[in-house]
Amino acid sequence: xxxxxxxxxxxxxxxxxxxxxxxxxxxxxxxxxxxxxxxxxxxxxxxxxxxxxxxxxxxxxxxxxxxxxxxxxxxxxxxxxxxxxxxxxxxxxxxxxxxxxxxxxxxxxxxxxxxxxxxxxxxxxxxxxxxxxxxxxxxxxxxxxxxxxxxxxxxxxxxxxxxxxxxxxxxxxxxxxxxxxxxxxxxxxxxxxxxxxxxxxxxxxxxxxxxxxxxxxxxxxxxxxxxxxxxxxxxxxxxxxxxxxxxxxxxxxxxxxxxxxxxxxxxxxxxxxxxxxxxxxxxxxxxxxxxxxxxxxxxxxxxxxxxxxxxxxxxxxxxxxxxxxxxxxxxxxxxxxxxxxxxxxxxxxxxxxxxxxxxxxxxxxxxxxxx
Amino acid sequence: xxxxxxxxxxxxxxxxxxxxxxxxxxxxxxxxxxxxxxxxxxxxxxxxxxxxxxxxxxxxxxxxxxxxxxxxxxxxxxxxxxxxxxxxxxxxxxxxxxxxxxxxx
Numbered sequence: 001x002x003x004x005x006x007x008x009x010x011x012x013x014x015x016x017x018x019x020x021x022x023x024x025x026x027x028x029x030x031x032x033x034x035x036x037x038x039x040x041x042x043x044x045x046x047x048x049x050x051x052x053x054x055x056x057x058x059x060x061x062x063x064x065x066x067x068x069x070x071x072x073x074x075x076x077x078x079x080x081x082x083x084x085x086x087x088x089x090x091x092x093x094x095x096x097x098x099x100x101x102x103x104x105x106x107x108x109x110x111x112x113x114x115x116x117x118x119x120x121x122x123x124x125x126x127x128x129x130x131x132x133x134x135x136x137x138x139x140x141x142x143x144x145x146x147x148x149x150x151x152x153x154x155x156x157x158x159x160x161x162x163x164x165x166x167x168x169x170x171x172x173x174x175x176x177x178x179x180x181x182x183x184x185x186x187x188x189x190x191x192x193x194x195x196x197x198x199x200x201x202x203x204x205x206x207x208x209x210x211x212x213x214x215x216x217x218x219x220x221x222x223x224x225x226x227x228x229x230x231x232x233x234x235x236x237x238x239x240x241x242x243x244x245x246x247x248x249x250x251x252x253x254x255x256x257x258x259x260x261x262x263x264x265x266x267x268x269x270x271x272x273x274x275x276x277x278x279x280x281x282x283x284x285x286x287x288x289x290x291x292x293x294x295x296x297x298x299x300x301x302x303x304x305x306x307x308x309x310x311x312x313x314x315x316x317x318x319x320x321x322x323x324x325x326x327x328x329x330x331x332x333x334x335x336x337x338x339x340x341x342x343x344x345x346x347x348x349x350x351x352x353x354x355x356x357x358x359x360x361x362x363x364x365x366x367x368x369x370x371x
Numbered sequence: 372x373x374x375x376x377x378x379x380x381x382x383x384x385x386x387x388x389x390x391x392x393x394x395x396x397x398x399x400x401x402x403x404x405x406x407x408x409x410x411x412x413x414x415x416x417x418x419x420x421x422x423x424x425x426x427x428x429x430x431x432x433x434x435x436x437x438x439x440x441x442x443x444x445x446x447x448x449x450x451x452x453x454x455x456x457x458x459x460x461x462x463x464x465x466x467x468x469x470x471x472x473x474x475x476x
Contacts, residue, residue, distance in 0.1 A: 076414035
């Protein structure tokens, strides 16, 4: 029988949650790296026992951990993230130039084919790659040298590169997203990049339709349809059918189109999930009701999924990397909250229950579906 | 024999107790102590000082003989009691702080 492993990053450590394919009973291991912020944990699609974790601290900086046994034991790996050449400046919050400074790794994206190859999205925004199992890191500096870098600016959480989408069919194509610069695509393995923000509209920046400067919160896509992208922007849920060349808003009947997390059903490429948050100044669900919204039409028409979720007095947030789906049938959907709950739905969102309720604030949730 | 007292998170990261001991060749300075510490425990590289500039991380301080030497030259020779192992070199995390910028979401 298949099994599922959830990799949970929290404000105070990492947790590994495992279950069989029924996804009814869970074993909880952790905390690993207690007391450290774990921004993201990700397993290799090529070798599920290879897992990478981003561990950081305001005191001690960045550490990368590597596991070769599915998260049971860990070894510190390389943490030397040095920008290629002269780092230069980006825009600070007040519009003045500010030097590029490495702060932390937000997101790790292992290669589809090589367990030793992993990408890291960092703050201040840049993309790094390791081809030796995270021992050494090299910046893919074509992105930061695109030319628009001096116009990038931090979002409220910092100037982070938080989304890395590899193309399972074309190793030379990659998508990334930065808050608050926008989305970018490379077709040549990172040598050159193009901003792909046409159609985005952000009223809070001086030019609402600027080439860069949009606060993209997360991008998701179904691996079988790499040209179809779904985006949760600061405000607005967006869709692209041409690999980001243009975007259309698909917020439709959502109660609010602000939010962070977005994901796509494992077997239904037009079924997408978001978790609406009231506003950019009130980071909790509208009306105190924790509702996942599902669209089975690729957007515009949304239905609330509430069975098993708190429908009163709920004021948690769900962060951008804190929602994931498994590959089982029916598809399991998972998300973690800043209140420390990890919710699971083993039936595509129809019914929810909390796997665990009292973890530290959840920063990220990833799923590994195991044979 | 040099004695170094690590903050709890770094002793966990290095897989050692709070105190580690090792020899330092040549003058005993805070640079030579940190060089030797990082050679003995490579996983600590980058957690105490910057990989490239070797600038001390902002929220750590160094103490010897009950004196804060954080802002002294890294090449200033330390008191003989430190070189003799009678006094330890303390790496201490600031009481205040943590990440100024969280997930900000």
